[in-house]
Amino acid sequence: MSEFGFQMNDHHEHHARRVLPWLSFALALVTIGAVAVALLSRGGSTPDDYVGQGVGSVVVEIPAGASLTQIATALVKADVIALARPFVDVATADERTLSPGRYTLHTRMEPRAAFLLMLDPASRSGSRLVIAEGARLRAIVAKASEATGIPASEFRAALTRPEAIDLPAEAEGNPEGWLFPATYDLAPDTTATSLLRAMTARFQKASDTLDLVTRAKARGLTPEQVVTIASLLEAEVAPSDYAKVSRVISNRLAAGMKLQFDSTVNYALGTNSLALSASDLEVDSPFNTYLVKGLPPGPISSPGEAALDAALSPAVGPWLYFVTTDPTARTTEFATTYDEFLALKRKYQGA
Structure with missing residues (x-):
C-alpha cells in the first residue's frame, strides 16, 4: 500500500508540474485581455491617464517654438495631464496646431480634452x-x-x-x-x-x-536688400503678385532703370496715398525711387514670410512695368513695353 500510495503521490505531483505552467499562462492571457479591453474602453489611454474634463483652473505658458513634447511636459508639470506621451500622440494625429501663449486650463484632464481646450481661443489668457x-x-x-x-x-x-x-x-x-x-x-x-x-x-x-542668408547670397543680394525688396512687395501688390513684382524689380535694376514705386514716395512722405501729386514725386529723399536709382536705402515696412520668399525667388518673366488697375480688388496687370504700360495706365485712369 505504501508503495502504491507513493506512486500515486508522485503521479499527482508530476501532473501538477505540467498543469500549473499552462494555468499560469492562461491566467496571464485573461489578465492581458482585461487590460486591453480597459484600455480600449478609455480610448487607448494608459491606466495612469486622468479621465474627464478636469477640475479647477491653472494657467500654463507655452513659449514660442516649443515642440509637442515640450508642451506636453509643461502640462504634466502643471498637473493638467498625467503623462506626456498620450498627449503628444493625440496632438500628432490631429492636423490642427497649437500656438504659443498663456492658456487657462483645468488640472487632471484626459489628454484629448486638454488638447481640444487648447485649440479653443477662449482658453487663451491675457x-x-x-x-x-x-x-x-x-x-x-x-x-x-x-x-x-x-x-x-x-x-x-x-x-x-x-x-x-x-x-x-x-x-x-x-x-x-x-x-x-x-x-x-x-x-x-x-x-x-x-x-x-x-x-x-x-x-x-x-x-x-x-534659409534667407544662403539664398540671398546665391542671388547676389544682402539680407538687408532681401528685406527691402520684400517690404516693397508688401506695399505694392497682393500676395498673389509678389513673385511677379519681385521679377519686375530685378529686371528694372538689371536694366539700370529707376524703380519709380509710389510706395517709396509714400514712405518718404509718411503717407499712404493712392493719388500722389507731381510735387510728391519730387520729394527730396533717398527713399524716393522716382529720383534715386536702385533700391531704397532700407526696408519701408515689415514683410511677412511670403513676401520674403518671393524676394528670394522671383517669378520668371520679361516684365518691366505693372499697374494696379483695380485698387479695391487689388488686381495688378503687367507689361513688358512702355506702350503696354501706358495702355494699362489709361485702363486704371478710366476705371
Whole structure:
C-alpha cells in the first residue's frame, strides 16, 4: 500500500508540474485581455491617464517654438495631464496646431480634452498684439503701446539699443522691416524690450525657415536688400503678385532703370496715398525711387514670410512695368513695353 500510495503521490505531483505552467499562462492571457479591453474602453489611454474634463483652473505658458513634447511636459508639470506621451500622440494625429501663449486650463484632464481646450481661443489668457504684414515701424510702436499700456517713448528708447532687442547685425541698427508681423501674446510682465525682442526672434525664425542668408547670397543680394525688396512687395501688390513684382524689380535694376514705386514716395512722405501729386514725386529723399536709382536705402515696412520668399525667388518673366488697375480688388496687370504700360495706365485712369 505504501508503495502504491507513493506512486500515486508522485503521479499527482508530476501532473501538477505540467498543469500549473499552462494555468499560469492562461491566467496571464485573461489578465492581458482585461487590460486591453480597459484600455480600449478609455480610448487607448494608459491606466495612469486622468479621465474627464478636469477640475479647477491653472494657467500654463507655452513659449514660442516649443515642440509637442515640450508642451506636453509643461502640462504634466502643471498637473493638467498625467503623462506626456498620450498627449503628444493625440496632438500628432490631429492636423490642427497649437500656438504659443498663456492658456487657462483645468488640472487632471484626459489628454484629448486638454488638447481640444487648447485649440479653443477662449482658453487663451491675457491680451494679444497683432502686427499685420506691411506695417511700418511707427505703426508697430503705436499698436504695441496701445496693447500693452507701455508708453511709446519706452519702445522708441528700446529701439535705439539694437543689442538689447537682439536686432540682427544685417539690419545695421535700423529696426524698420526687422520686427516680424505676427500675433504676440502679452504676458502681464511684458516690457518694451521683451516684446521687441520677441519680434526680432520671430523674424529670425522666419529667416532660418527660408534659409534667407544662403539664398540671398546665391542671388547676389544682402539680407538687408532681401528685406527691402520684400517690404516693397508688401506695399505694392497682393500676395498673389509678389513673385511677379519681385521679377519686375530685378529686371528694372538689371536694366539700370529707376524703380519709380509710389510706395517709396509714400514712405518718404509718411503717407499712404493712392493719388500722389507731381510735387510728391519730387520729394527730396533717398527713399524716393522716382529720383534715386536702385533700391531704397532700407526696408519701408515689415514683410511677412511670403513676401520674403518671393524676394528670394522671383517669378520668371520679361516684365518691366505693372499697374494696379483695380485698387479695391487689388488686381495688378503687367507689361513688358512702355506702350503696354501706358495702355494699362489709361485702363486704371478710366476705371
